[in-house]
Amino acid sequence: MKIGISMLLTEKTGNAGAIAREAENLGFESFWVAEHLVMPVSYSTWYARGKDGKVPEFYASLIDPFIALATAAATTRTIKLGTGICLLPERNVIETAKAVASLDLYSGGRFIFGVGAGWFPEEAAIMGVDFKRRWLHLRESVEALRELWTKEEASYAGEIIKFPAVRLHPKPVQKPGPPIILGAHEPKHAMRRVARYADGWCPGGLTPMQAGECIPQIRSMAREFGRDPDRLEFSVLQMAASIAGPSDEMIAQYREAGVTRIVVLPIASAESDGVSLVRELAPLVTRAAKL
Numbered sequence: 001m002k003i004g005i006s007m008l009l010t011e012k013t014g015n016a017g018a019i020a021r022e023a024e025n026l027g028f029e030s031f032w033v034a035e036h037l038v039m040p041v042s043y044s045t046w047y048a049r050g051k052d053g054k055v056p057e058f059y060a061s062l063i064d065p066f067i068a069l070a071t072a073a074a075t076t077r078t079i080k081l082g083t084g085i086c087l088l089p090e091r092n093v094i095e096t097a098k099a100v101a102s103l104d105l106y107s108g109g110r111f112i113f114g115v116g117a118g119w120f121p122e123e124a125a126i127m128g129v130d131f132k133r134r135w136l137h138l139r140e141s142v143e144a145l146r147e148l149w150t151k152e153e154a155s156y157a158g159e160i161i162k163f164p165a166v167r168l169h170p171k172p173v174q175k176p177g178p179p180i181i182l183g184a185h186e187p188k189h190a191m192r193r194v195a196r197y198a199d200g201w202c203p204g205g206l207t208p209m210q211a212g213e214c215i216p217q218i219r220s221m222a223r224e225f226g227r228d229p230d231r232l233e234f235s236v237l238q239m240a241a242s243i244a245g246p247s248d249e250m251i252a253q254y255r256e257a258g259v260t261r262i263v264v265l266p267i268a269s270a271e272s273d274g275v276s277l278v279r280e281l282a283p284l285v286t287r288a289a290k291l
Helices: 016-025 057-061 065-075 093-106 121-126 131-150 187-197 208-224 248-257 274-290
Strands: 002-007 030-033 080-087 111-116 154-157 162-166 180-182 233-240 261-266
Touching: 002 016, 002 080, 002 274, 016 030, 016 065, 016 274, 030 065, 030 111, 030 261, 065 080, 065 093, 093 111, 093 131, 093 162, 111 131, 121 131, 131 154, 131 187, 180 187, 187 208, 208 233, 208 248, 248 274, 261 274
Parallel strands: 002 030, 002 261, 030 080, 080 111, 111 180, 233 261
Antiparallel strands: 154 162
């Protein structure tokens, strides 16, 4: 089982390069960075993960993931570097295509592009996204990215994403491009989306039992879309409230279900030193390697 670590990077977490270097030295397979671009001052959306329904204040302080991962790329050699996740509809697709390709180039082909459509209507509206059409926006963005990464002259004509023939370089080191991992959590809708256009799935809160039920269905749907199900990779995101992470039994259950990567997100990372958190979670890497 591959073990990745994700961070809610803020000014309090420390330097992304130092954190990623420590994670690499301690054997973590991948280093992920979360994203929220802007925090509305006024909103009516209820935040389901908080007791009072209020969105955590650190949302306003999250470091830009591409800047953070570029820093991490400069201090590491082997660890995978991922967005966990990038709110793709809130970003210009052509600018994003160039940023991802540049990061993949400078990291030597180590980038994993975790994407999602977002859950926060007020944030989406500020960034010019029609919240009700955000999943269409995401799919078209993914399709457009692949055109830009693989063709010398790329164009796209969707309902939301439209641009004429353009030339864009550099191209990613990974061919046909970095793996695009969908971070959607709700299996009911996520499964078909993964099967149709993603290279993998990394939901949060998915139990081993759910993984065992969902993964065969996604593989079957991928075949229906004419895609190779064996090329899909299944990960899970585990919110870590303690330094222990998932138990050995749970890791084994995920592996049996077809999951090949667990990404641990220490909830305290927005307010705590990232290097220290990586060290505290390092025994998880050793435990997973022995199973």
